[in-house]
Amino acid sequence: MTMRDLVLKNRSYRRFHQDAPVEMETLRGLVDLARLSASGGNHQPLKYFLSCDPETNAAIFPQLGWAAYLKDWPGPAEGERPAAYIVILGDRGIRESFSPDHGIAAQSILLGATEAGLGGCIIATVRKERLRQALSIPEPYEILLVLALGTPKEMVQVEAVGPDGDIRYWRDEQGVHHVPKRSLEEIIL
Ligand SMILES: Cc1cc2nc3c(=O)[nH]c(=O)nc-3n(C[C@H](O)[C@H](O)[C@H](O)COP(=O)(O)O)c2cc1C
Numbered sequence: 001m002t003m004r005d006l007v008l009k010n011r012s013y014r015r016f017h018q019d020a021p022v023e024m025e026t027l028r029g030l031v032d033l034a035r036l037s038a039s040g041g042n043h044q045p046l047k048y049f050l051s052c053d054p055e056t057n058a059a060i061f062p063q064l065g066w067a068a069y070l071k072d073w074p075g076p077a078e079g080e081r082p083a084a085y086i087v088i089l090g091d092r093g094i095r096e097s098f099s100p101d102h103g104i105a106a107q108s109i110l111l112g113a114t115e116a117g118l119g120g121c122i123i124a125t126v127r128k129e130r131l132r133q134a135l136s137i138p139e140p141y142e143i144l145l146v147l148a149l150g151t152p153k154e155m156v157q158v159e160a161v162g163p164d165g166d167i168r169y170w171r172d173e174q175g176v177h178h179v180p181k182r183s184l185e186e187i188i189l
Contacts, residue, residue: 018082088143
């Protein structure tokens with residue numbers, strides 16, 4: 001796969017084959033890609049909580065917000081939920097601010113997941129205090145992002161932003177998820 005193919009395939013997937021397991025060793029390999037990625041001042045303040053068992057997954061899922069533009073869709077139904085999660089944490093014992101390290105880490109992880117035939121979604125809409133309690137994450141760690149992972153069960157199609165300039169993603173009658181992207185001409189000054 002070329003880099004362009006990998007980036008194109010690396011879409012935000014929100015429906016999964018929940019019963020297709022993701023092994024802990026796979027999650028560790030993905031975190032290793034994040035470990036090797038760029039970090040401001042090379043402080044490397046990020047830590048990771050990994051989940052791939054049904055009980056822990058069930059504790060994480062209710063704390064996540066899905067696809068805000070799909071108003072009539074409350075998120076993936078039972079059977080289509082992520083098979084694994086990587087929670088990205090900021091270690092305040094190392095630094096007080098973490099951005100953009102967690103974005104870079106998330107992209108490395110998701111590109112690795114895509115290469116491995118998996119898919120995922122970055123989730124920033126997180127009930128952080130509830131998730132902290134559910135997972136017993138100690139105070140020094142700030143919850144930054146949750147990455148939902150699994151074997152995708154949906155088609156996602158990139159398309160050009162239309163003349164109305166609407167950037168909201170949408171889902172058609174066949175269940176295909178459409179993601180409008182701005183043109184190169186628009187984004188390069
Ligand atoms: C920082 C960040 C936070 C995001 N948070 C959420 C979220 O809380 N819930 C969700 O369903 N998707 C979330 N997404 C996914 C975006 O909606 C998605 O990237 C966007 O619609 C474009 O689709 P694409 O990733 O396939 O290009 C987030 C993405 C990023 C980069």
